[in-house]
Amino acid sequence: MKLRGLYAITDSQLLAGKFLAYVEAALDGGVTLLQYRDKSSDEARRLREAEKLRELCSRYKTQLIINDDAELAARLGVGVHLGQTDGPLTPARALLGSRAIIGATCHSQIELAEQAAKEGASYVAFGRFFNSNTKPGAPAATLEMLAQARARLQLPICVIGGITLENAEPLVAHGADLLAVVHGLFGADSTQEVTRRARAFNDLLKISV
Ligand SMILES: Cc1ncc(COP(=O)(O)OP(=O)(O)O)c(N)n1
Ligand SMILES: Cc1nc(C(=O)O)sc1CCOP(=O)(O)O
Numbered sequence: 001m002k003l004r005g006l007y008a009i010t011d012s013q014l015l016a017g018k019f020l021a022y023v024e025a026a027l028d029g030g031v032t033l034l035q036y037r038d039k040s041s042d043e044a045r046r047l048r049e050a051e052k053l054r055e056l057c058s059r060y061k062t063q064l065i066i067n068d069d070a071e072l073a074a075r076l077g078v079g080v081h082l083g084q085t086d087g088p089l090t091p092a093r094a095l096l097g098s099r100a101i102i103g104a105t106c107h108s109q110i111e112l113a114e115q116a117a118k119e120g121a122s123y124v125a126f127g128r129f130f131n132s133n134t135k136p137g138a139p140a141a142t143l144e145m146l147a148q149a150r151a152r153l154q155l156p157i158c159v160i161g162g163i164t165l166e167n168a169e170p171l172v173a174h175g176a177d178l179l180a181v182v183h184g185l186f187g188a189d190s191t192q193e194v195t196r197r198a199r200a201f202n203d204l205l206k207i208s209v
């Protein structure tokens with residue numbers, strides 16, 4: 001399966017009180033990957049929420065990805081996204097199996113992406129491309145680096161960091177396959193607006209849902 005499309009990422013603070021309604025609104029507009037990103041240490045809540053998302057995702061034929069936690073991903077039979085300090089890719093691939101989607105954060109370093117490809121990543125993520133409210137301290141990446149990555153890598157390329165409908169187009173033009181978005185999608189005032197934004201991101205990527 002070619003990974004291309006909108007990559008919606010949850011944020012537990014931003015989605016407080018409207019978590020499932022906003023996620024379902026996004027899925028309704030078309031989401032290729034949904035990442036459950038919860039940085040708390042409340043394991044029981046994380047398991048409960050991830051199980052609910054797995055059920056929603058299976059209804060909408062969207063792939064669920066768990067941030068940081070390969071054990072939770074294995075327990076649920078879904079994919080995982082690992083940053084540079086979240087544990088090595090090779091054992092995660094062994095744990096999750098050859099069909100699981102495994103993503104790797106590569107910041108702005110193509111060498112990290114080449115290493116991740118060797119270790120079995122399904123996609124590589126570069127960012128942040130714009131200022132991010134969700135993760136203000138993330139190191140910056142550029143369009144030039146993205147174009148070079150596109151020329152050197154066969155794997156699907158995910159971009160992240162401050163992406164909105166207004167600034168996403170050059171990322172697609174420079175080779176991005178997956179647009180990973182928190183605020184630019186879920187920072188909306190209504191479920192209808194979340195669905196509209198999801199559809200518009202898919203239009204940018206020329207994906208019909
Ligand atoms: C799609 C995607 N790209 C990058 C990240 C960032 O991962 P990481 O560097 O491990 O930071 P945290 O998200 O864990 O704070 C991501 N989660 N998803
Ligand atoms: C989780 C994350 N990782 C980043 C990186 O650059 O690695 S930026 C980021 C936050 C993305 O949220 P928003 O779309 O609201 O900016």
Ligand SMILES: [Mg+2]
Nearest residue numbers: 068082083086
């Ligand atoms: Mg992480």
